[in-house]
Amino acid sequence: MGKLRIGIAGLGTVGCGTLALIERNRALIEQRTGQTLEVVAVCARDRARTRPVDLAGMRWFDDPKALAADPGVDVVCELIGGSEGPALETVREALRLGKPVVTANKAMLAHHGAELARLAEQAGVQLAWEAAVAGGIPIVKSLREGLAANRIRRVNGILNGTSNYILTSMRETGRDFETVLAEAQALGYAEADPSFDVDGIDAAHKLALLASLAFGGRPRFDAIHVEGIRHVAAIDIAFAEELGYRIKLLGTARMTPEGLEQRLHPCMVAKDAPIAQVNGVFNGVVVEGEDVDAVLHEGRGAGAGPTASAVVADLVDIARGTRVPTLGVPAERLADHPIAPMAAHEGSYYIRLMVVDRSGVMADISAVLRDHDVSIEALIQRSRNPGQAVPIVLTSHETTEARMTAALARIAELEVVLEQPRMIRIERL
Template identity: 65%
Template sequence: MTRPLSVGIAGLGTVGTGVLTMLRENADVIAARAGRSIAVTAVSARDRTRDRGISLSGLRWYDDPVELAADPAVDVVVEVIGGSDGPARALVEAALAAKKPVVTANKALLAVHGAELAAMAEQTGVPLAFEAAVAGGIPVIKALREGLAGNRLSRVTGILNGTCNYILTVMRERGREFTEVLHEAQKLGYAEADPSFDVDGIDAAHKLAILAALAFGRPVAFDAVYVEGIRQVSAVDIAFAGELGYRIKLLGIARRTDAGIEARVHPCMVPLSAPIARVDGVFNAVVAEGDFVGRVMLEGRGAGAGPTASAVVADLVDLARGRFTPVWGAGSGALSDAPSVPMAAHVGAYYLRLMVVDRPGVIADVTAVLRDAGVSLESMLQHGRSPGEAVPVVLVTHETGEAAMRSALARIAALDAVLEEPALIRIETA
């Protein structure tokens, strides 16, 4: 009889206990698909006394996760501690050095240190698996690295943060402002007490850096990702977006261009006709475009104990079967050295909302600035008149360069009739 695969789990929070629960409750299904049973035999966490709602009796306990990696009876180390450094990084490095396969759900660790960790895994000849690091239960890593392996991918676009998607959905459905909806999301457990990583786009940027590395076969480059969050999106912008035929989503976009790889996270206006525009609430979605397959979209729950545990266990099943591929889909010698394209080189259409004093000549002044910057207008929207009072004016541009748009924006903001910082949102047509 084949020996069970012995697993050590470091981190017994929501995800860690979810993995332990799934391996126990679905043991028969998992064993059939893995070709042998998969059993957790050792764990590591900070607090031994905490009630996690699941029995830990019979499991070896390590206060120091690095000691877990040294346990000779552990075949595979599962890291669900989190964080780009500290115990999580030390554990993964120790496990790889000990030639033990690692399964991690840690997007921050991979985004920041993925290049070095991939080199360690390649040098020691052991797998580093991370299906759970991006989009929870959606099998996007396997899709990009294996299912679409025969394609040259041109673009990957995703709703990669459920907290932001939930906030933007509720703002649209109820006409409420960002701060109010954020507080509600925190009460419901959809947002952390400190929501910065989510609402400022950092979490999505970590995930996009990983997807871009996989899609374009190059080392992960988190520092090259342009990041902008959703704090400045207002209810009035969401209402105008609907009137113009768009929805506002925080998207991560990685695109191959003639100049190199473009990677950016920011709020976007997407047409109502685009499938990704209809992905609401806490759901995530990823769209990949390949030369032979065309466009593929995957959608599902991007976080939570169940979905993330599902992805971790999928990696464990692969390891039990002896299946694994290089971290970024190819060996280091075959990876691309395509440069990163700066955000200033981006070309696209823009939505611009101004709060201006309603008086003759204001729009002429604004359009003159745009004309001088080489920015062409597609349409303008203004409702009613309020002479001498503040009114919103919306301008939609044709495709133009980011650098030109930013230059024009600075000049427009300096006009005395413009009463607050202009709102700028990029338009994505697909």
């Protein structure tokens, strides 16, 4: 029986989880691969920190590049994180030396994926990254291998468990964003600085990679329209329920006549859509292919167990000798797709306005919408005492982003409109 000698750079939640999983399922892995997976070297910033795994007998490195260069290491697991710095340098070093790499680093791949894929192919080794997107959900293998015979029409995904937990809890309890965010931080679902999660950056990194796999282009994080969930209010979630929708932070990639559309923002989806049932910290990805129609993948998108499961799955592939292009097609064939401008997006919209309750308000708003070729599909208008602030909620028929944003800019200038209009796109799934 052969042996695959592993070096793990990064001993945080995922690194320790990977060590624990390899040890716990050693016999099962040997049965399935015909090889022993043995962690022989580790690297982390703090040697003195107490960790929930036994590191006895493993070589310790302070420099992850030195770990990658260790001749006793066959494969490098990069679990440091970050798009630049030690993580990127370590992966480049391992690939330069002809060693396969397993990584969970979506930020690094979203910014440098095409370069690293080219280095891996030049070295004739595998760069595996199942753990970088949606934790324990095998969405990378599904897109790259299981659905390889399909022309992909669209990918939609709930790709961040923190944001999904916050939106789910707001809907279930009626509480506001700040209150639920504080609870998520207390429970460990959100970081002390939650910006990457609630502002959509984490999910957008993952969307860039899914779009690359689905459409054969190089990852283009800079081409994604990104909005987070800070502006979603409890009142919007309540109105969404009344209208038959739920609000999800959704990433979407699809090919349009204008080019590749990539957008990550809050969406209203019909309550009976399968992805509307993905709640709490769970992730969900719907892939639409010409021959399979829609396939839903759902599961835990983060945490020691799910992410370690994906890391070890990649190690199993390497132990078996599995070789596939890093991004689904050879690096030299990765396309530079034209990028569809967000202004060209076509869809329906939810709009909430806070206005002074007086006669003629709705007529003024309707006139602006008419002038910008936006038609109303549904309207909720509740009056209180004359002169008081009151919400007006409407949904539109399909129109373009350019028309809607121009109409809202004009509506915001009306004297009776008391605050910036709130807009949430409606996604038909």
